[in-house]
Amino acid sequence: MTTDTKNTLLPQAVERRNPGMALDLDWVRRVQANTSAIERRARTLPGRRTVKKDVQAAWLCKAVSCIDLTTLAGDDTAGRVHRLCAKARQPVRADLLDALGLDGLTVGAVCVYHDMIAPAVAALAGSGIPVAAVSTGFPAGLSPFHLRVQEIEESVKAGAREIDIVISRRHVLTGNWEALYDEMRTFRAACGEAHVKAILATGELGTLRNVARAALVCMMAGADFVKTSTGKESVNATLPVSLVMIRAVRDYFSQTGVRIGYKPAGGISKAKDALTYLMLIKEELGNTWLSPHLFRFGASSLLGDIERQLEHHVTGRYSAAYRHAMG
Ligand SMILES: O=C[C@H](O)COP(=O)(O)O
Numbered sequence: 001m002t003t004d005t006k007n008t009l010l011p012q013a014v015e016r017r018n019p020g021m022a023l024d025l026d027w028v029r030r031v032q033a034n035t036s037a038i039e040r041r042a043r044t045l046p047g048r049r050t051v052k053k054d055v056q057a058a059w060l061c062k063a064v065s066c067i068d069l070t071t072l073a074g075d076d077t078a079g080r081v082h083r084l085c086a087k088a089r090q091p092v093r094a095d096l097l098d099a100l101g102l103d104g105l106t107v108g109a110v111c112v113y114h115d116m117i118a119p120a121v122a123a124l125a126g127s128g129i130p131v132a133a134v135s136t137g138f139p140a141g142l143s144p145f146h147l148r149v150q151e152i153e154e155s156v157k158a159g160a161r162e163i164d165i166v167i168s169r170r171h172v173l174t175g176n177w178e179a180l181y182d183e184m185r186t187f188r189a190a191c192g193e194a195h196v197k198a199i200l201a202t203g204e205l206g207t208l209r210n211v212a213r214a215a216l217v218c219m220m221a222g223a224d225f226v227k228t229s230t231g232k233e234s235v236n237a238t239l240p241v242s243l244v245m246i247r248a249v250r251d252y253f254s255q256t257g258v259r260i261g262y263k264p265a266g267g268i269s270k271a272k273d274a275l276t277y278l279m280l281i282k283e284e285l286g287n288t289w290l291s292p293h294l295f296r297f298g299a300s301s302l303l304g305d306i307e308r309q310l311e312h313h314v315t316g317r318y319s320a321a322y323r324h325a326m327g
Pocket residue numbers: 070072111229230231232265266267268298299300301302
């Protein structure tokens with residue numbers, strides 16, 4: 001992979017949405033997941049394919065451009081969100097960026113709870129960085145349905161350009177694909193022009209087959225992205241789950257010609273893990289998906305480790321982690 005020709009990784013205009021399609025239950029029921037084969041393939045990924053030096057630095061910058069820089073804590077304040085947004089605008093120190101030959105670099109989005117949209121929108125004004133809001137009774141998604149829909153509408157009105165919804169896990173666990181489809185369809189309609197990411201909460205779906213089927217149904221109902229986790233489940237993003245979801249994205253593309261984005265989220269905090277995910281995307285989906293339009297990391301602390309690695313690449317030294325702290 002090379003860096004973009006103009007040496008900038010700044011936000012670009014948004015491309016085509018997923019229009020969705022009618023629910024195709026035959027297709028959903030045909031979907032299987034060979035757990036042992038998937039786990040075997042996942043075990044081959046970390047550390048096997050390494051990229052070195054300049055290429056690695058370019059990949060790490062690409063990873064930064066794909067981060068949904070996230071704060072989803074009960075004690076979030078406008079001050080914390082302002083600091084996070086300052087980091088989103090300039091995720092890597094200017095001297096490091098210079099040494100890496102990049103003119104511009106931002107993260108993909110800033111992801112917050114509904115109440116923090118206004119300070120985030122204000123702090124990101126003019127940057128082109130979208131605000132993503134978690135809505136629909138995040139993280140459990142168990143508030144009354146009409147309130148979940150209303151929350152989306154309020155978040156869009158407050159300026160969120162991306163909405164991360166949580167699905168009702170029980171629809172998956174009971175195989176009620178019609179209910180999941182209708183729910184997702186309603187959420188997507190409430191989003192209007194805002195892009196919608198469907199959080200599957202894969203750690204609570206029981207089986208990889210359920211993960212594959214849930215991803216497919218959400219795509220049929222118009223999800224622009226499928227996302228693994230809220231970050232609040234006991235098991236969040238994993239490589240086997242990612243393989244299953246990425247292959248669902250690939251199948252959906254081959255059947256419909258529509259590209260859906262993928263967002264692993266929760267527990268991704270190391271630069272080397274980010275590289276593994278980028279390799280996985282490249283190998284399974286191809287270079288087109290290595291773009292913030294089609295790939296995001298949901299992460300609160302990944303950026304700090306990537307910046308440390310980039311600093312090491314440029315200066316040959318590591319500084320203490322607190323020098324790259326946020327919040
Ligand atoms: O969607 C993003 C996650 O909530 C972030 O999870 P993390 O704090 O484990 O990086």
